[in-house]
Amino acid sequence: MALSSTLPAAAESYLLMAEEDGCYWCGRWNKEISQIYPKTPEGKAAPLKRYDLHGEMPDVDFKQRVAFTPTFILVIDGKEVSRLEGYPGEDFFWGLLSQMLSRADIKLDEAS
Known part of the structure; x- marks a missing residue:
């Protein structure tokens, strides 16, 4: 008799x-x-997706x-969990x- 365990799927963040x-500050961020963002532990833990504020809305449950632009929204499983409005440098x-x-509770892989 084979036993199998079901592990919960990793949350998409x-x-x-x-x-x-x-947007001047979007340009500065760019x-x-x-x-470098995709090469960092942060970029690997939370890959960047973009959307135009005046374009089609992404499928996200916003709070x-x-x-304001830029606004950086941390999304986990389709839901906003936090945001940073503006680019402070x-x-x-x-x-x-x-x-x-x-x-x-998103852990960074510092070895990256």
Whole structure:
């Protein structure tokens, strides 16, 4: 008789960036962070997805309407768990993102 155990599926987590054409701070984030983000432990734990604020809405259960760009929304299994409105610069971005991931119990693989 074979026994099998069912493990719960890993939660899908990602960082959703709301942006729009002409957004100065979106451009700054793109210049300072976008190229390195996917290579970081944070980027591996919460891969980046983007959407245009004035385009089609993503299939996410938002806590509130997105009003500013850029807005970075941590999404787990289709639900917003936290957000960062605006881009405070590279030095502050990483610390704030780390806090968002930590509060959501998302562990970072520091060996990456």
